[in-house]
Amino acid sequence: MIKMKDLTLGYKKEKILKNINLNVKKGEFVGIIGSSGAGKSTLLMSVTGGIKVFDGKFEVLNNDMKGIKKKDLVKLRKQIGIIFQGYYLVDRLSVLDNIVSGMLKDIPLSRALIKHYREKELKKAKELMEIVSIQKHSFKRCDELSGGQRQRVAIARALAANPKIILADEPIAALDQKSAKKVMNILKKVNQELGVTIIGNFHHIDVAQEYCDRILGINKGKIIFDGKGEELTEEILDQIYEDDKSYLSDSDDDN
Template identity: 40%
Template structure:
């Protein structure tokens, strides 16, 4: 479980990115984090894994208060947090397999990491994950030869290679077409269900957030202004989060006959489709 208690972040410029954020994410729950640009979504994700230092509050992963850790203890704690990035963050000159195995770098010695020597168990798990995300046949291909959707699949496999206790996802579909975006969200949701992983997904696409999240948290000006089920995200709530706008078209698009709870996109669907 992840628990945030009164987390705040004020930058040196005086800008208040986060103000008294408190919520819990139980095992297996996928949280869609939405809000306008500058609402604090990325700051929140980065405060959780301490890429950004929170100004106040506590962040607990299980019984560990991440805000109190430094040095080696912080590095060890970060092994428990898988991160999926908007821009993939792959080493492009390395192969798909090498990128996935880099998820184990926090668990191997310095000389093993330098020589990229991993245990047979690590390699076996990496192959299984590549099979899962539909890239088993691409294991020896360089990362710079992949499409955007394929790169994001590698990023998902790398994060899962860590065997994390928490998944943080920052705009995973921002550069992808609608079909690939749905496939990527389906993969993430399926992995969380299979592993009982709590996850927070920073996402701009409200429809995708509703379709693939168990819960929606809306931020505005660094504060939580909505925390509820996807079907509670009414026009009034969207206005509270984003400001005045005619949301009729968005609501109409969601009623095109497809389920908004992800039931039409169950993990049993062929995940390799349309790689």
């Protein structure tokens, strides 16, 4: 689904990621770890085509990302769902309305503005609410929900567009341990039962080890580890984080 070969990426004239070689297959759950500023978010968001390609080969869902046409990029982005740490929901709207907004590519704007949803759209929204266990709050405004509940709404909204890939940018960083576990269990369910490929950035190494099939360790714009969670040794973690020892306390942090 995603292929990178000898890839260098960045912004304007600045090269952030260098000589990246990566092949993500359909149905994988990939976690990215590394210090702040290592290039985790750049690698993640490059899948949407928003990062400049300097050198190498880069394909996403059979699209050549080097020089991709605008119309093809629009089509590609419709197949990618994104979940952010900050949720990015419309607080004054209900859970239902926020989820249906994820179907806007299939719903005319005129109908969306007056909230005139068809039966099939409501049915799909209800199914998604059940997947993320938020159906009891379908008519609540999103600003009345807890952080964990809001993130579950964000997952349902991302799924509303039938994505082939979901990018999760620090999806549990702002959540307590109990809420984080619920969100991660839902992401794993989406990955395993719906077959959606998921790639996420995680501060907590133990979370990545528990839920991800594969972990990428990044340091200074380079992938220096690509393997299973159980293969992460203290020596490898020292190579990924170097002098940044914050990951040691993160594993025991309830936040």
